[in-house]
Amino acid sequence: MNRNDVTEKIIATKVSQGLTWEGVAKKVGQSKEWTTALCLGQMTATSEQAKVLGEVFGLTEDEQKWLKVVPYKGSLPTSVPTDPLIYRWYEIVNVYGTTIKELIHEEFGDGIMSAIDFSMDITREPDPKGDRVSVVLSGKFLPYKTY
Amino acid sequence: MNRNDVTEKIIATKVSQGLTWEGVAKKVGQSKEWTTALCLGQMTATSEQAKVLGEVFGLTEDEQKWLKVVPYKGSLPTSVPTDPLIYRWYEIVNVYGTTIKELIHEEFGDGIMSAIDFSMDITREPDPKGDRVSVVLSGKFLPYKTY
Amino acid sequence: MNRNDVTEKIIATKVSQGLTWEGVAKKVGQSKEWTTALCLGQMTATSEQAKVLGEVFGLTEDEQKWLKVVPYKGSLPTSVPTDPLIYRWYEIVNVYGTTIKELIHEEFGDGIMSAIDFSMDITREPDPKGDRVSVVLSGKFLPYKTY
Amino acid sequence: MNRNDVTEKIIATKVSQGLTWEGVAKKVGQSKEWTTALCLGQMTATSEQAKVLGEVFGLTEDEQKWLKVVPYKGSLPTSVPTDPLIYRWYEIVNVYGTTIKELIHEEFGDGIMSAIDFSMDITREPDPKGDRVSVVLSGKFLPYKTY
Amino acid sequence: MNRNDVTEKIIATKVSQGLTWEGVAKKVGQSKEWTTALCLGQMTATSEQAKVLGEVFGLTEDEQKWLKVVPYKGSLPTSVPTDPLIYRWYEIVNVYGTTIKELIHEEFGDGIMSAIDFSMDITREPDPKGDRVSVVLSGKFLPYKTY
Amino acid sequence: MNRNDVTEKIIATKVSQGLTWEGVAKKVGQSKEWTTALCLGQMTATSEQAKVLGEVFGLTEDEQKWLKVVPYKGSLPTSVPTDPLIYRWYEIVNVYGTTIKELIHEEFGDGIMSAIDFSMDITREPDPKGDRVSVVLSGKFLPYKTY
Amino acid sequence: MNRNDVTEKIIATKVSQGLTWEGVAKKVGQSKEWTTALCLGQMTATSEQAKVLGEVFGLTEDEQKWLKVVPYKGSLPTSVPTDPLIYRWYEIVNVYGTTIKELIHEEFGDGIMSAIDFSMDITREPDPKGDRVSVVLSGKFLPYKTY
Amino acid sequence: MNRNDVTEKIIATKVSQGLTWEGVAKKVGQSKEWTTALCLGQMTATSEQAKVLGEVFGLTEDEQKWLKVVPYKGSLPTSVPTDPLIYRWYEIVNVYGTTIKELIHEEFGDGIMSAIDFSMDITREPDPKGDRVSVVLSGKFLPYKTY
Amino acid sequence: MNRNDVTEKIIATKVSQGLTWEGVAKKVGQSKEWTTALCLGQMTATSEQAKVLGEVFGLTEDEQKWLKVVPYKGSLPTSVPTDPLIYRWYEIVNVYGTTIKELIHEEFGDGIMSAIDFSMDITREPDPKGDRVSVVLSGKFLPYKTY
Amino acid sequence: MNRNDVTEKIIATKVSQGLTWEGVAKKVGQSKEWTTALCLGQMTATSEQAKVLGEVFGLTEDEQKWLKVVPYKGSLPTSVPTDPLIYRWYEIVNVYGTTIKELIHEEFGDGIMSAIDFSMDITREPDPKGDRVSVVLSGKFLPYKTY
Missing domain, CATH: 1.10.260.40 (lambda repressor-like DNA-binding domains)
Known part of the structure; x- marks a missing residue:
């Protein structure tokens, strides 16, 4: 098992x-x-x-x-996902990746947005032109340490 | 050029x-x-x-x-990004991909969250334990058509 | 199961x-x-x-x-299909991909042809030189949103 | 050159x-x-x-x-295209590939739809719910030879 | 099954x-x-x-x-075959691929040699310096259609 | 140079x-x-x-x-060729690879068909139903040595 | 530039x-x-x-x-490094990766060792049987957030 | 078994x-x-x-x-690990790989740090700003032989 | 079976x-x-x-x-081996591959060292500084045929 | 430079x-x-x-x-070499890799044959049936350390 x-x-x-x-x-x-x-x-x-x-x-x-055992994480069968819904997220990373990087660095300097101290909230956003999926991602900014 | x-x-x-x-x-x-x-x-x-x-x-x-010419899109040099900031986003897709899929389908049924009719808003979220990066993604839900 | x-x-x-x-x-x-x-x-x-x-x-x-459960989509075992019939479709994307992109953008501007609000119709087209496979693809044009 | x-x-x-x-x-x-x-x-x-x-x-x-020289064909920089418009076509092959295979074989038997004796016609299909991209693909059916 | x-x-x-x-x-x-x-x-x-x-x-x-069901074709477990006998064929395609392309185009113009309307004949060719494998491949030439 | x-x-x-x-x-x-x-x-x-x-x-x-310098051989830019003419050869290896292996072994036992002591002859084969490309490959059979 | x-x-x-x-x-x-x-x-x-x-x-x-511009990070030309010195580090990750994961989780619970709030110290460790490379890695433990 | x-x-x-x-x-x-x-x-x-x-x-x-049988080593299912904890180690190799190489060569000359004559020690390093994972790697330096 | x-x-x-x-x-x-x-x-x-x-x-x-049946050869699960002992051999091919090529061509001209008419002998070579693995590879030189 | x-x-x-x-x-x-x-x-x-x-x-x-600068090593353009002479060496690793592993472990126990404390000697071995390439590889055996 x-x-x-x-x-x-x-x-x-x-x-x-x-x-x-x-x-x-x-x-x-x-x-x-x-x-x-x-x-x-x-x-x-x-x-x-x-x-x-x-x-x-x-x-x-x-x-x-x-x-209760920490799992080996990673939920997708291929490095580029084939499922259209999940692929759209990969596409966002691919198309907007450098944009996200530029803007976080412009605001915070060198570092990353944590994917560990992180939360996500997915909700329906009613819209007369068709409802929208609204996703809020919140991750702690972690600055690179110098030493 | x-x-x-x-x-x-x-x-x-x-x-x-x-x-x-x-x-x-x-x-x-x-x-x-x-x-x-x-x-x-x-x-x-x-x-x-x-x-x-x-x-x-x-x-x-x-x-x-x-x-003014529509570009060939895709801003990353490798299919799995090497830059730590961008990788964290890829990691979110990898770890939470199936979760995102389950919850959007639970709320909306079969379809996708558009990456075209889509907007993104990146802001600083002040936090005494360390400021956070807050990202709001909003994409129109597109249901699969039957025919 | x-x-x-x-x-x-x-x-x-x-x-x-x-x-x-x-x-x-x-x-x-x-x-x-x-x-x-x-x-x-x-x-x-x-x-x-x-x-x-x-x-x-x-x-x-x-x-x-x-x-009735939304499936993890993607029906092919490899990213480049080995089956000759399916490969010919991949070949069309590979050879004509930039052509398709140019012509849809020329007619519609920046955006995509939806693969979700999409239908397909496959029929036999009788032809004295050998019958043809005729495929009609119809996808809604989705323009990129600015914000 | x-x-x-x-x-x-x-x-x-x-x-x-x-x-x-x-x-x-x-x-x-x-x-x-x-x-x-x-x-x-x-x-x-x-x-x-x-x-x-x-x-x-x-x-x-x-x-x-x-x-006038026959070119080395293939117009895409990666085997899985990153551009969203072209990717949607790859997605169609990935999601509907086995469907297309089944239906062509059901109608024609074993063989392929030619990508050589082939034509494509891309047009705008006006639609009150948003114009559609209509693509007609026509390829000669080539049955496998036995010998 | x-x-x-x-x-x-x-x-x-x-x-x-x-x-x-x-x-x-x-x-x-x-x-x-x-x-x-x-x-x-x-x-x-x-x-x-x-x-x-x-x-x-x-x-x-x-x-x-x-x-009697048309199979999903492709008989090899990896895209570059590991078996030495089959690899030699892949090597021929890799080393002589552009040569084959040039000579078929020089004789026939733009198009392909069909792998569908195709036959193969493998025979032993006696040779005092060591018998040879003789393979005759015959494929219909299919010219690219203009339209 | x-x-x-x-x-x-x-x-x-x-x-x-x-x-x-x-x-x-x-x-x-x-x-x-x-x-x-x-x-x-x-x-x-x-x-x-x-x-x-x-x-x-x-x-x-x-x-x-x-x-006059022995070159680093290999004439194709990708391990799976994108050019349709060369791909058809790769497809032959993919679809018929195990068949070729079985029949050469049935006739000759364990070993390979040499791609070094090898020759190739490409000719036009006139045919009323459309001319054919005829290719004769001849390679010395090399049996595996036991020791 | x-x-x-x-x-x-x-x-x-x-x-x-x-x-x-x-x-x-x-x-x-x-x-x-x-x-x-x-x-x-x-x-x-x-x-x-x-x-x-x-x-x-x-x-x-x-x-x-x-x-002073935050760079796109990643210093290696291939995802599996070819240089023997760097490969040995990749080998450590490959052979000991699950061991490292088990022991950090056993001591700290679910979370990661930060590669951002991180320092490294490389020194020579004299040893009569041949000097050793001693490397001290120190990374803050980041526990997964629940929400 | x-x-x-x-x-x-x-x-x-x-x-x-x-x-x-x-x-x-x-x-x-x-x-x-x-x-x-x-x-x-x-x-x-x-x-x-x-x-x-x-x-x-x-x-x-x-x-x-x-x-007691020497195993085929390698503990990870993919060449780039998907688990966040193990990935961070891969990231260290990716971001700092050339740095590690430069500094070991500067101290020792051409050669490698052994991953065989090697030991590792993982401990908790208490820290008021959050405990740290401290890892000491020790590998014998092996100089390249000339001959 | x-x-x-x-x-x-x-x-x-x-x-x-x-x-x-x-x-x-x-x-x-x-x-x-x-x-x-x-x-x-x-x-x-x-x-x-x-x-x-x-x-x-x-x-x-x-x-x-x-x-007694000729097997589909190839004994490794990945194209780049993960096991350290086998990897060292791959490393030799990677680091010394062009050297081996140059020296065999300098001595023999264009051709290959056969991996079929081939034998290998692995022995222990006692050495006061630590025993060595000695491997003798012997392969027939096969010159490229011109025709 | x-x-x-x-x-x-x-x-x-x-x-x-x-x-x-x-x-x-x-x-x-x-x-x-x-x-x-x-x-x-x-x-x-x-x-x-x-x-x-x-x-x-x-x-x-x-x-x-x-x-005089230690180079980033690795002399081949692809992870599986395309050049036939170098490929034969890769084939030896692929076909005989597990054999080499078994026999070195049988003689020496767990460890590796060094590719660093290593030498190679390539010579012509005259043979009436066709001269042979003889290669002697000598690498120090490095046992895995326990600790």
């Missing part, structure tokens, strides 16, 4: 029982973004979170233990 | 004269995000925008014309 | 029972192009469509549920 | 003089699709066509000769 | 029973080159051919049906 | 003066296949051959010397 | 004048590790540091300005 | 029983770094070490024998 | 019974280098050799037959 | 003046293998060696200094 087996069981159970990530997240007590990432094998659960997920998805003790 | 030559001239002039993208954007009359992408060879200028940039960066008539 | 298992079962059943995609499409009530893409794991079914396919291919309740 | 130098000169001249591919095609006497592919270094000109292009773009005798 | 399962069964049976491809081809009534390609999952059988192979290799009805 | 510079000069001169490879080969006194490969930077000339080519293409003494 | 040009000039001057990185670092007033990374185009200089380097390497005003 | 099966059993047992690498290492009598690498399939055990691990993880005789 | 299954069985049996390749080679009556390559699925056995290996490793009749 | 420029000048001078590597090596006073690798940009010269090469190839003072 490994973390991937647990992820697959979670996904299969979700499809079979018609659960929603938002509903699961409420039970876990965290945002839907972080909770989904946890269930998809990218984050690490506390004992309480593992227990909650164990009840929601019918996981054994050992399966719950795997949720 | 090609668009790349114009981009390189713009960047070299910016460094040499100490301009800021925000300042350039104000003269162009668009957001700093879109304007920077334009200057870095990813967007297409109108005649007026090209003229403004021509004055700011000392571009010839032909160089201004190239700004 | 996952979507791929359902796709493989559909294909195996089709071979075993000698069904045609056109026949399946008629029962589903959509075009043969969209229906085939659905059966091959690229599109998402409504409950009614899933039920029809369930009857046609002898799918269980859970298998039908998987048809 | 090589074909690529001639292509770059043609493109630079087109930008500088504000020509359109459609206008060039009319002088050449072929479709705008084939003519653009020729100018972008993918097709081979006859002596008359080379002469016409020589006049339009101010090419020397040697440059005209290069237009 | 899929075509690959059938191919593996055919190969395993051939090893176990000590059959030769030449012997199989005689029963099928086609050349040993085409028949081997068929058995290795690259070509499509008629009902009669599938029946003959069914008897030779002890295939079930369903396995025979798979032989 | 390096061999590539000499190759480019040879090609440019051939285009400019309208020479044919067959004509060049007659002066060199070798087959058109080998001579073309030599001119394209894949083979090594004797002093006499270099002198002949020097006269045909107007090469300096140093350029002639480069023709 | 770009940052790469400045890097190349710095390296060429260093070779020509026989400077050492340690000597340069003393003038800059930072560690030899950080200073070398700066000179090799990976870090960003302050105005004073740029001025010092300007004197050491004879840089123009514009060249000094480039040292 | 192969080494990979043994590695997976060790990891699963460790999760199930809540062991720590440090605890395992104490029983083995080696450092936690080397012991973890051994358990993750990168190093080779002596008979005594295999026996100890056999007791700790409940391994059969044959499984213990596999621990 | 296929050759790979036989190879895995041979390796597992060797580990379980503590055999040595040298001992196996003596029974087969060939060198340890060739015999090991045979057992690892790279060479082809005669009937007698297959029978001997069948007794040594307890192979069934069918498994013995697979040893 | 960089090392590559010096390498290219050395090669061009060698072709132009008809020198041999063996003759150059005698003047340098090292083996022809090491000397060729030095001239091809893979090794580092002492001051005396640089002076000798300076005279042989007419190098300037600065060019001689570059010979």
Whole structure:
């Protein structure tokens, strides 16, 4: 057994029982973004979170233990994603990557926007010309250290 | 001469004269995000925008014309970016890609978040534990058509 | 169980029972192009469509549920396809890609032809020198947004 | 000097003089699709066509000769295109590739749709919900030979 | 079950029973080159051919049906083959590729040698300095269409 | 200066003066296949051959010397060729590679068909249904040594 | 002019004048590790540091300005390095990567060792069996945020 | 059975029983770094070490024998690691690789830092601004031999 | 069943019974280098050799037959090997490849050193400064044919 | 100027003046293998060696200094070499790689054959059936350290 087996069981159970990530997240007590990432094998659960997920998805003790092990992260099968929705995000990095770099450096100097001390919020933005997906990314700025 | 030559001239002039993208954007009359992408060879200028940039960066008539030609987009030298700041964005796509996909589909159904009818806003978010980079992405949801 | 298992079962059943995609499409009530893409794991079914396919291919309740889950799209095993028929399409993109780009931009300006608000129609075009495959692609033009 | 130098000169001249591919095609006497592919270094000109292009773009005798040499074809810098417009075509091949294969085989049996005995027609399709790009591809079906 | 399962069964049976491809081809009534390609999952059988192979290799009805389905072609596990015999062919394409291109164009003009309307004949050429492998490839020339 | 510079000069001169490879080969006194490969930077000339080519293409003494240096072989810019004519050869290796391997081993046992002690002959094969390209490849069989 | 040009000039001057990185670092007033990374185009200089380097390497005003621009980082030409010294580091990541991951997580929980708030110290460790290279890496631990 | 099966059993047992690498290492009598690498399939055990691990993880005789076989090393699934913690190490090699090379050569001359006669020590470095990961790498310097 | 299954069985049996390749080679009556390559699925056995290996490793009749089938060669999982011992050989090819090429051509002219009519001998070379691995490679020189 | 420029000048001078590597090596006073690798940009010269090469190839003072700088090693343009002579060496690594690994480990235990404390000797081995290339590789065995 490994973390991937647990992820697959979670996904299969979700499809079979018609659960929603938002509903699961409420039970876990965290945002839907972080909770989904946890269930998809990218984050690490506390004992309480593992227990909650164990009840929601019918996981054994050992399966719950795997949720508490830090996983080997990376959720995509290829370095350039083939799925159109995910590819659009890759396209944004590809087309706007140097723009993002220039503007963060112009504002903050040399350093990065953290992907660890980081949060994400995905919401629907109603729009008469067609609703929009609004995503807010917030990451701590980490300046390069000199020494 | 090609668009790349114009981009390189713009960047070299910016460094040499100490301009800021925000300042350039104000003269162009668009957001700093879109304007920077334009200057870095990813967007297409109108005649007026090209003229403004021509004055700011000392571009010839032909160089201004190239700004009005739709460019071959893609601003990164490798499919997996090596620059740490840009890589963090790629990492977000890699780690959170399936999460983003799940949540957008849960809210909207099958389709994508447009990277064309799209805007981006990068700002500093003051924080006592260290300022944060806040990025708002807004893209129209496009549902898959059945036929 | 996952979507791929359902796709493989559909294909195996089709071979075993000698069904045609056109026949399946008629029962589903959509075009043969969209229906085939659905059966091959690229599109998402409504409950009614899933039920029809369930009857046609002898799918269980859970298998039908998987048809209603938005799949991770991408139907090819390698980034450059090895199958000669599919490669010819890749070759068209490779040889004519810049031509297509130039002509769409000449007619419409900067933007893309949507692959989401998109339809395809494949027909036989009788020709005394040898019948031809005629394919009509129709995608909404999406102009780049400035902001 | 090589074909690529001639292509770059043609493109630079087109930008500088504000020509359109459609206008060039009319002088050449072929479709705008084939003519653009020729100018972008993918097709081979006859002596008359080379002469016409020589006049339009101010090419020397040697440059005209290069237009008559069969080029090493392939117009994209990477095997997976980064430009969003061209990528959408690659996405169509990736998502619909197996669908296209199934339907052509269902209608014609084993073989391919030629990318050589092939034509393409790109037009604007007016639509109240937003104009569409309509592309008609026509390729001779070539059945596999048994022996 | 899929075509690959059938191919593996055919190969395993051939090893176990000590059959030769030449012997199989005689029963099928086609050349040993085409028949081997068929058995290795690259070509499509008629009902009669599938029946003959069914008897030779002890295939079930369903396995025979798979032989009649057009396969996803491509018989090598990597884009650059590692097997020395097959690599030598790749090396010929790599070293002589531009030579082949020049000479076919010199004789025929722009176009290709078909790999579909194509046959191959592999024979032993006795030679006192060591026997040689003689391979005759014959492909229809297909000129590029102008339109 | 390096061999590539000499190759480019040879090609440019051939285009400019309208020479044919067959004509060049007659002066060199070798087959058109080998001579073309030599001119394209894949083979090594004797002093006499270099002198002949020097006269045909107007090469300096140093350029002639480069023709006598064994080149770093490999004539294609990518591991999977993009040019349609050369790709068809790669496709033959991809689709028929395992077939070729099986049949040579069936006839000769373990070993390879040499790509060094090798010759190639490309001719036009008249055919009422459209002329064919006929290629004869002849390579010495080299058995694996046991020790 | 770009940052790469400045890097190349710095390296060429260093070779020509026989400077050492340690000597340069003393003038800059930072560690030899950080200073070398700066000179090799990976870090960003302050105005004073740029001025010092300007004197050491004879840089123009514009060249000094480039040292103050945040560079596109990444100092290796291939994703798997070919140079044996650098490869050994890649090998350490490849062989010990999962070990490093396990032990940092065992001590700190889920998170990463920062490569930004990071320092490195390379020294000679005398050893009778052959001197050793001793490298101390120190990076702040950054725990994953939950939200 | 192969080494990979043994590695997976060790990891699963460790999760199930809540062991720590440090605890395992104490029983083995080696450092936690080397012991973890051994358990993750990168190093080779002596008979005594295999026996100890056999007791700790409940391994059969044959499984213990596999621990004594030199493994095919390499612990990562992709050449560029996707896991953020391991990627940071790859990033260090990518950004600082040329710096490391310059400084080792400046101190030692041409040669490498061994990854074989090599040790690693990972510790927590308390720091009021946030604890740090401190890693000491020590590798014998191996000078290139001339001959 | 296929050759790979036989190879895995041979390796597992060797580990379980503590055999040595040298001992196996003596029974087969060939060198340890060739015999090991045979057992690892790279060479082809005669009937007698297959029978001997069948007794040594307890192979069934069918498994013995697979040893007599020419295998698809290539023993490494990635094109750049990750195992440090094997990588060093790849490094030799990478660093010394052009040197080897120059010196063989200087001595022999254009051609190659055969990897088919080839033998290898690996021995221990005692040395007071640490024993050395001595490897003698011997390959027939094959000159390029002109025609 | 960089090392590559010096390498290219050395090669061009060698072709132009008809020198041999063996003759150059005698003047340098090292083996022809090491000397060729030095001239091809893979090794580092002492001051005396640089002076000798300076005279042989007419190098300037600065060019001689570059010979004394440790180069970024790796002499091949692609990770899988296209040149047939060099490819054969890569093929040996690919086909015999696991064999070499098994036999060195059987004789020496876990560790590697050094590619740094390493020498190579290439000679002609006369043989009535065709002369052979004999290559002796000698590398110190380096055992993995435990700690």
